[in-house]
Amino acid sequence: MFHGSIPAPLRSIIYEHAGTWPESDIYVGCSGNMTIKRVLHEKFGSSRPVHGNDIQAYS
Known part of the structure; x- marks a missing residue:
């Protein structure tokens, strides 16, 4: 089962x-x-673009 936590x-x-x-x-x-x-935003702030997507449709 996918818990969605790290x-x-x-x-x-x-x-x-x-x-x-x-x-x-x-x-x-x-x-x-x-x-x-x-986590990556804490590391880089706005100096590096971070792209992502939500997996809600798969859950």
């Missing part, structure tokens, strides 16, 4: 490693409740 340790890992990603737009497929987008 544990805090994984959010920390994504935050830490996102700084090594290539300098381009970031696309988050199946963003769900937008947790990853929120």
